[in-house]
Amino acid sequence: MDMIVCIKQIPDPETPASAFKVDEAAKKVIPAQGTQPVVSPFDLQAAEAALRVKEQLGSGTIHVLSVGPAGAAQAIKQVLAMGADDGFLISGPGLDDPDAYATAQVIAAAAKKIGNVDAIFMGRQAADWDEGVVPMGVAELLGWPQVTVAKAVTAADGRLRVERVLQDGFETVEVITPAVVTISNELGDPRYPKLQQIMMAGRKPLAQWTAADLGLDAGQLQSRMELERLYVPVVESQVEVIEGESPAEMAANLARRLREARII
Amino acid sequence: MDLAPKGSKARRPDARQVAEILGPLVTIALVIGILYGIGSVAHSQHAQREPFWGITGGWAVYLFFAAVVAFLLYVPARRARLWRLGRGFRIGNVKERIRNVQQAFEQRKVVRDAYAGFFHLCLYGSFIILTLVTLILAFDDEIIHPMTGHRFLEGNRYLVFKLVGDVGGLMGLLGIAMLAYPRWFRRRSRVRLDTRWEDHALPLLYGAILVTGFLAQGLRIGATELPEGHAAWSHWAPVGWLIGEALTRAGSSIDLMTTLHAVVWWVHMPLAFVLLSMIVWTKFGHVLLAPTNAFFKTLDPYGRLSYPLNLMDEQAVADVTSFGVGRVQDFTWKQLFELDVCVRCGRCTANCPANIAGQPLSPMAIIQDLKTHLNRVGHGLLDARHGGTEEPGPLDMVGGAIREESLWACRTCGACVTECPVYIEHIPTIVDMRRYLVLDQAQVPETAQQALMNIEQRGHPWRGTALQRTSWMEGMEVPEYTGEQEYLLWVGCTGALVDRNVPVTRAVVRLLREAGVSFGVLAAGETCNGDPARRLGNEYLFQVLAAQNVETFKAVGVRKVITGCPHCFNVFRNEYPEFGAQFEVIHHSQLLQRLVSEGKLQPKRGMQGGVTFHDSCYLGRHNGEYAAPREVLEAIPGVQLVEMPRNRSKGYCCGAGGGNIWLEEKQGRRVNHVRAEEAAATGAAVVATACPFCIQMFEDGIPAVQPDETRRMKVMDIAELLEAAVVAEPSAARQS
Structure with missing residues (x-):
């Protein structure tokens, strides 16, 4: 089975809140000093899901694909070290910060160019903007079925058996291939790479494509979404200590105070 | 089987x-x-x-x-x-080795x-x-x-x-x-x-x-x-x-x-x-x-965990098929010879912190089980070398003869090696097998994996910290190190990123200022020095970080380093020289002791009550510094130093060593509870230490053994105690 794993390099979601700053005028996030971008965690789990399918079948190819700045090559190497076979970095004009629609266009075009793909695995959403719409766009553009928020994926007679996470339980579905599957954190931790694999990762093929290589023009990459305002919400909290001689009196004072505040 | x-x-x-x-x-x-x-x-x-x-x-x-x-x-x-x-093993300095043999004949270890x-x-x-x-x-x-x-x-x-x-x-x-x-x-x-x-x-x-x-x-x-x-x-x-x-x-x-x-x-x-x-x-x-x-005993500094390969040299590792030790023939012949030396006296196990706490590790059993394994597979391997039968699979040893949880339970505290009367070195053998688990098999306990991945991605092991490298400096003016100052103060990940350890870092800075010491910090330029990675078996990550840090130090011209963490101290002092580092390292306890003895710091305000000092394994056993922190404490007026029964070279690990601060203790008691009990039993008002990990372990352990908050002993770094005695407004007030 030939699979594509899509990954996105994002600002570290574990950056301490105190270090998170935005430039409101430029409507951009200011990268925190000393923190390196990381692979969106759901995407690593998508890679893990694909690797498990490959291990289950004992054969197959896993392509890692990322749309974004040239630095995303590092992110691709990380997944190659986990055991993927080759990488595709699609970067260049118009692709440093594409919106969801443009990203879906690029991924769909790349999947066609790679050819013979049976499944595309993606994280349920990127952990920076948390929009979670690219997978739908890709499935729509390719005309493939999609299964979202999966916690387990296995291959079964040329199909994929996918366990989905629902709000009140789980559901198992079977989907024909080719298909798009998005993976949720319930899948479990991505594997820790072996040293041999880390060393081999540098030697695995990594293709660099531009939008033009995929036959996409600037118009197709035009952002369809306009960012109106970007700001860090101000959270205010006030603390008031309720006094009293005895616990009973404190409770009475608390109740009086809450009534004054029209909370009860 | x-x-x-x-x-x-x-x-x-x-x-x-x-x-x-x-x-x-x-x-x-x-x-x-x-x-x-x-x-x-x-x-x-x-x-x-x-x-x-x-x-x-x-x-x-x-x-x-x-x-x-x-x-x-x-x-x-x-x-x-x-x-x-086994693999080759370098004999080297025979003169020094003969001195070690002499020590064996003097029965130095036997009489411990x-x-x-x-x-x-x-x-x-x-x-x-x-x-x-x-x-x-x-x-x-x-x-x-x-x-x-x-x-x-x-x-x-x-x-x-x-x-x-x-x-x-x-x-x-x-x-x-x-x-x-x-x-x-x-x-x-x-x-x-x-x-x-x-x-x-x-x-x-x-x-x-x-x-x-x-x-x-x-x-x-x-x-x-x-x-x-x-x-x-x-x-x-x-x-x-x-x-x-x-x-x-x-x-x-x-x-x-x-x-x-x-x-x-x-x-x-x-x-x-x-x-x-x-x-x-x-x-x-x-x-x-x-x-x-005793003759073959390592001549390396005690705290050094060597690895035979430079993993960043792609040429050197191109033909290597297995990393760490997963098979008997991956050990050195000295490590195999050692298995026959063991007399099963049990001193290692009787002093092992994990074993005392009821956890699944007995250094003696590791040695004996390896010996049994060697006896089982050895002749087959010899035959194979002469074109005979196939070799047994590597998993028969690690995960078979030796349980993984035993390897992870080791604190690398050095009690076993210190006590062994026949000079067996258990730590390198255990860590070599950990290296196999991590590098070769990628079998890492989940919590340790998170710490390792965090070091890889963020340069520190404290996943989810709300602090940044410079947060601790808030409201203080701390000079950046330019190469002009005498010392680089290496704050370390824990001293900068863990809430409890920030006041210790601030105390050290205030004391250095008070004494007029010329120093600076790297601030956001610091990154993990790789110690946790090496102890947890990820030698590759350690080597990447060590090379990176040595470069940084050379670029800014570092000559002398002060560390607040015995683990940083050990890695700089004993392991970085192999990576071309040329600088002096001093632990804050040693510098503070010197400043006090020179009269540059004068503890005036006294304190009441007893203080018991807990030796950090990496300051004490691995680097032999028992006196300096005690002398600092004794210089504070009113301090009554009380020793726990296990102290100095017989000290008992806090439980955090060998990367165990990032591992779960699944069996037996928790090591830090055992040690907290010993500290509490002294009746002292304060348990003092000089290691950020020990502090964390006690902060967690003391409440478990002293549930009554009003009568609970305090956990303090010696720098915090000295600061309170020397400086007018201690920064500990910031803790509120």
């Missing part, structure tokens, strides 16, 4: 098997010798030859001697084939346990004395006398010789009695951890040799010296004289005593050779192996 390789009919027998066959054969031969000797007694009553008084066929001694020597040479030579399955050390000294002294006595006697009889016609052992010299021999015998009996008491009558001996027949046979055998020796002496004295009127000579062999006197008074005839003497002698002499032959097939071999192992 049968690990023995199949279809190896033509296999050459291994040394151990040879020993197991030859050992009993030698014993049987000696027993036949005894019977022959006793049979010959009947005809020997009138023989009066001096060297073997009353003995016919005494020449058999030399036959036995030759047989035993041949045996002593042959079996280790066979056994060495198994040791040599007073009781066992004393009885061992008795046995050791007795064995050496009696061996020498016997050799001198043989030399005198067979070489000096025939060649010169005179005896060395004559007159006063002979009398002193008798006395020394008797003292040697008595020492041996005292040693055996002291050994026997806990082992057989009290059942509290450490040997109970893994008792085998030889643990009973060896002391019984040596006891029998001593008793028959005294009996033979007594019988000879009773039959010769006493009736011949030389009682004054006999007094120089008091035990023999008492026996001779007693037998004579009981009415034994000279003839009877002569006959009995021959019988006893024919038991005594072969038993002595049985004991000698046991050197090669029982743990008695330690008399030769322990000093040899």
Whole structure:
């Protein structure tokens, strides 16, 4: 089975809140000093899901694909070290910060160019903007079925058996291939790479494509979404200590105070 | 599971098997010798030859001697084939190695346990004395006398010789009695951890040799010296004289005593050779192996965990198929040799913090299990080297003979290595197998994996911290290191990113300022130095970080570094030199001690109550610094220093070492609870330490053993205590 794993390099979601700053005028996030971008965690789990399918079948190819700045090559190497076979970095004009629609266009075009793909695995959403719409766009553009928020994926007679996470339980579905599957954190931790694999990762093929290589023009990459305002919400909290001689009196004072505040 | 390789009919027998066959054969031969000797007694009553008084066929001694020597040479030579399955090992500085052997002969480690050390000294002294006595006697009889016609052992010299021999015998009996008491009558001996027949046979055998020796002496004295009127000579062999006197008074005839003497002698002499032959097939071999192992002991600094390869050199690792140690042949031959040195005394295990807390680790069992594994797979491997059967899979060792959870439970605290009287180095062996799990198998416990991945991605192990590298400086002016200042203050991940440790970092900075020390920090330029990665087995990550940090240090021209963390201290001091680092390192306890002794810091405000000091393993055992932090505490007016029973080189790990701060303790008690209990039992108001990990472990452990918050002991770094005594407004107030 030939699979594509899509990954996105994002600002570290574990950056301490105190270090998170935005430039409101430029409507951009200011990268925190000393923190390196990381692979969106759901995407690593998508890679893990694909690797498990490959291990289950004992054969197959896993392509890692990322749309974004040239630095995303590092992110691709990380997944190659986990055991993927080759990488595709699609970067260049118009692709440093594409919106969801443009990203879906690029991924769909790349999947066609790679050819013979049976499944595309993606994280349920990127952990920076948390929009979670690219997978739908890709499935729509390719005309493939999609299964979202999966916690387990296995291959079964040329199909994929996918366990989905629902709000009140789980559901198992079977989907024909080719298909798009998005993976949720319930899948479990991505594997820790072996040293041999880390060393081999540098030697695995990594293709660099531009939008033009995929036959996409600037118009197709035009952002369809306009960012109106970007700001860090101000959270205010006030603390008031309720006094009293005895616990009973404190409770009475608390109740009086809450009534004054029209909370009860 | 049968690990023995199949279809190896033509296999050459291994040394151990040879020993197991030859050992009993030698014993049987000696027993036949005894019977022959006793049979010959009947005809020997009138023989009066001096060297073997009353003995016919005494020449058999030399036959036995030759047989035993041949045996002593042959079996280790066979056994060495198994040791040599291991990788190469550099001998290097022989002079220093000989000094280590000298230490072994001085029994420095053996006496670390007073009781066992004393009885061992008795046995050791007795064995050496009696061996020498016997050799001198043989030399005198067979070489000096025939060649010169005179005896060395004559007159006063002979009398002193008798006395020394008797003292040697008595020492041996005292040693055996002291050994026997806990082992057989009290059942509290450490040997109970893994008792085998030889643990009973060896002391019984040596006891029998001593008793028959005294009996033979007594019988000879009773039959010769006493009736011949030389009682004054006999007094120089008091035990023999008492026996001779007693037998004579009981009415034994000279003839009877002569006959009995021959019988006893024919038991005594072969038993002595049985004991000698046991050197090669029982743990008695330690008399030769322990000093040899002391010779091979690492010459590296104690706290260094070396790795033979530069993993960043792609050429060097291109052909490497396996990283770490997953198979016996991946160990060095020294590590394999060491397995045969272990005497199962149990000191390592009895001092192991994980074992004491009931966790699944016994350093002794690791060594013994590896030995069993080597015995099982060794011959197959030897055959394979000669084109024979297939090698057993690597998982048979790690995860098979050795449980993974045992490897992870190790704190690398060094208690086992420090206590081992035969100089076994357990830590490198354990970490080598961890390296295999991490680098080769990618089998890492989840929590450790998170810490490692965090180091990889974010340069520190504290996933989810709300602090940044510079958060601790808030409201303080801390100069950035430019190369102009004398010291670089290395804050470390924990000192910067863990809430509890921030006040310690601030205290150190305030004290340095107060003393006028010229220093600066790298601030956001710091990254993990790789210590947790190395201890957790990710050698690759360690090497990447070490190379990176050494570059940073060179770029800014660092010459002297102050660390607040003993782990950073150890890695800089002992491991970075291998990566080309050239700078001095000092731990804050050492610098503060110096500043106090020079009068640059004057502790004025006193404090009430006792303080107990907990030694960090990486400051204490691994780097030998026990005095400086205690001197800092003693300089504070009013401080009453109380020691916990386990202190200094016998200190007990807080539980965090070896990356265990990032591992879950799934079995037994928690190590930090055990230690917190010991600290609480001192009755001190404060447990002081000089390590950010120890502080965290106590902050977690003390509430568990002292639930009453109002009467709970405090956990403080020595810098915090000194700051309170020196600086007007301590920064600890910030904690609110």
